[in-house]
Amino acid sequence: MEKIQIGYHASHEQFKPSALLELVQQAEQAGFTQVLSSDHFFPWSESQGESGFAWSWLGAAMHATKMGYGIVNAPGQRYHPAIIAQAVATLCEMNPGRFWIATGSGQFLNEHIDGQKWPLKQVRNERLKESVDIMRALWRGETVSHNGHVQVSEARLYTRPEYIPSIIGAALTEETAKWVGSWADGMITTSRQPAELRKIIDAFRLGGGEGKPVYLKIQLSYDTTFASALSGAHDQWRNNVFSSALLSDIRSAQGFDAAGQMVKPADMLTSVRISDSTDQHLEWLMADINAGVSNLYLHNVNTRQSQFIDVFGQKVIPYLINAGNMAAQNSW
DSSP, X not given: OOOOEEEEEEOTTTSOHHHHHHHHHHHHHHTOOEEEEOOOSSOSSTTTOOOOOHHHHHHHHXXXXXXXXXXXXXBTTTBOHHHHHHHHHHHHHHSTTSEEEEEOOOOHHHHGGGOOOOOOHHHHHHHHHHHHHHHHHHHTTOOEEEESSSEEEXXXXXXXXXXXXXXXXXXXXXHHHHHHHTTOSEEEEEOOOHHHHHHHHHHHIIIIITTSOEEEEEXXXXXXXXXXXXXXXXXXXXXXXXXXXXXXXXOSHHHHHHHHTTOOGGGGXXXXXXXXXXXXXXXXXXXXXXXXXXXXEEEEOSSOHHHHHHHHHHHTHHHHHHXXXXXXXXXX
């Protein structure tokens, strides 16, 4: 079992890039060891109201801290994979061993801005795999031309790190997890009930992911009272409780707001871990580690970020790292 890493999720949809820069510095001081960055063109709702360009922010954040960083990105439509390969290569050359990219098939919300047709899921998966192969070839120093779902003509990277960066596959279903296991260096998924998480991990292992790391983005809401934790989650994250099939095809922030109108506060409990008890959050997180997760990225979905960082730095992170690393030693 790998050494446990505890990450802070930098939500560009909810906070200005300048505020996120201060928060990741605070997170490092509190004991977080990693950061996961979102990569949206639009927020999930009009009330969130932000959506900074993550790639510009990453250079500043990585210079300001010493933590590891990752980003979930959808190459192939809004982004040409050669450009993403260049961006990753630059960050990795400047910060060796501190950056990874997770790739997914994308969401209509962000990708439709280029005016191209939004493909079916199978075509998006094929396009994603082409993009991954193109990026890896460029990182190896090859000159790449490709004619498929993605077009590339004589692309070559002159600035590269001295290693091939890791590509983590994003998966929200067992079917995708199994497929991701065949080509990715690891898998990232989102928090869910323990039995469902184990099914996702088992599918990843079955598909070729045996021995590869599993990353988990955890949606939670912590506050000083349960009522405020629930209210904060409902205010900020009620548009995200739907299935991945629905979330991938909604067109706009206004469309997400319309869908979220039917969500009641109590409905949040099935998709966000809501509690004012750090012991309860610890119990949930230890179950993730026991299921085989090595990298946990904590996304406190309400707006009280500074309080969350301080409290979890004192009462959650030290225990998680010690307990997780003891489990890792016992597995050797």
